Amino acid sequence: MKYLVTGGAGYVGSVVAQHLLEAGHEVTVLDNLSTGFREGVPAGAAFVEGDIRDAAKWLDSSYEAVLHFAAFSQVGESVVKPEKYWDNNVGGTMALLAAMREAGVRKLVFSSTAATYGEPEQVPIVETAPTQPTNPYGATKLAVDHMITGEAAAHGLGAVSLRYFNVAGAYGAQGERHNPESHLIPLVLQVAQGRREAISVFGDDYPTPDGTCIRDYIHVADLADAHLLALTAAQPGEHLICNLGNGEGFSVREVIETVRQVTGHPIPEVVAPRRGGDPAVLVASAATAREKLGWNPTRADLAGIVADAWEFAQRISTAREQ
Ligand SMILES: NC(=O)c1ccc[n+]([C@@H]2O[C@H](COP(=O)([O-])OP(=O)(O)OC[C@H]3O[C@@H](n4cnc5c(N)ncnc54)[C@H](O)[C@@H]3O)[C@@H](O)[C@H]2O)c1
Numbered sequence: 001m002k003y004l005v006t007g008g009a010g011y012v013g014s015v016v017a018q019h020l021l022e023a024g025h026e027v028t029v030l031d032n033l034s035t036g037f038r039e040g041v042p043a044g045a046a047f048v049e050g051d052i053r054d055a056a057k058w059l060d061s062s063y064e065a066v067l068h069f070a071a072f073s074q075v076g077e078s079v080v081k082p083e084k085y086w087d088n089n090v091g092g093t094m095a096l097l098a099a100m101r102e103a104g105v106r107k108l109v110f111s112s113t114a115a116t117y118g119e120p121e122q123v124p125i126v127e128t129a130p131t132q133p134t135n136p137y138g139a140t141k142l143a144v145d146h147m148i149t150g151e152a153a154a155h156g157l158g159a160v161s162l163r164y165f166n167v168a169g170a171y172g173a174q175g176e177r178h179n180p181e182s183h184l185i186p187l188v189l190q191v192a193q194g195r196r197e198a199i200s201v202f203g204d205d206y207p208t209p210d211g212t213c214i215r216d217y218i219h220v221a222d223l224a225d226a227h228l229l230a231l232t233a234a235q236p237g238e239h240l241i242c243n244l245g246n247g248e249g250f251s252v253r254e255v256i257e258t259v260r261q262v263t264g265h266p267i268p269e270v271v272a273p274r275r276g277g278d279p280a281v282l283v284a285s286a287a288t289a290r291e292k293l294g295w296n297p298t299r300a301d302l303a304g305i306v307a308d309a310w311e312f313a314q315r316i317s318t319a320r321e322q
């Protein structure tokens, strides 16, 4: 089968593109390189440097489906520049859906997020929980989910939105390198590499056992498995929404301690003010993904996730020095 992967020069999209290639599929990556890297595109994928707003130029009926990763995704930036997020994430997806309709491509897998829920009333979070995003990033992703529901009902699109919790780890040559980096695990690894003096802990007065925020970390390769399953599960006229997480939460301090154990580095930490828009606890119920997709994550161990991320961070920093 032939697939269009938007955002396939980025972290998650490049890992999923790699999995599609390994499963024997043909892959075209469409990416404007706004936050992605040309060298992140897996060998064997065709690459188009372009914007999702112009997807109509490249989409045709030879594509079985679109896997849509292209978006801006920094929570903090979305609070200060919401218009940038509405324009790219919502405006861009609107153009992409129109191009798919025009070309007769009737299947979509979309990268949604736990940020659509906001501060949860109950954990683990189920897909029927209230959606009250605490930042514009989450609001734009929720708006796209609604847009997709309408597209499925009105025009027969078969779609799956995957609401990722905290993605981490690496797969082969593909890994996490956001620029600037804002995610916890790669930042703590930068401290271990001596590229940063200390890690800032954003708030230690949350209502959690050690006072720091709790998140559900999921290995990017387990996430990729879910995308391939979603391609099979998508049914015309239906929009399925699935959380993807391991159902177990780790505090910021537990993550830092795990990085100490994996890297053998002491990792100094400093307590800093809370970061705006951060819910205290985000942990997924992935029962829907297990039931409807047949998803069965196998890499839930946090130390294993960190070890893979560490190996990747060491490799790209060696490459940077050469
Ligand atoms: N990383 C996470 O923890 C996480 C969690 C939940 C959801 N998500 C979602 O998963 C997706 C991928 O995230 P990521 O961490 O890989 O981010 P990333 O920034 O590494 O990748 C996004 C890619 O999309 C490209 N892009 C952005 N706007 C574009 C446009 N208009 N046209 C073409 N290309 C464009 C960027 O150049 C980049 O390569 C995003 O939609 C994000 O919101 C990520």
Ligand SMILES: O=c1ccn([C@@H]2O[C@H](COP(=O)(O)OP(=O)(O)O[C@H]3O[C@H](CO)[C@H](O)[C@H](O)[C@H]3O)[C@@H](O)[C@H]2O)c(=O)[nH]1
Binding pocket: 073, 075, 113, 114, 115, 164, 165, 166, 167, 182, 183, 184, 185, 187, 199, 200, 201, 202, 203, 213, 214, 215, 252, 275, 278, 282
């Ligand atoms: O230097 C840092 C960086 C992060 N944190 C904390 O570590 C936790 C995890 O933060 P990340 O930035 O790694 O991840 P988020 O939980 O903020 O966000 C991620 O997961 C969300 C859903 O859970 C969204 O999907 C979003 O796109 C994705 O980046 C948060 O409590 C954050 O405050 C720190 O204490 N110090």
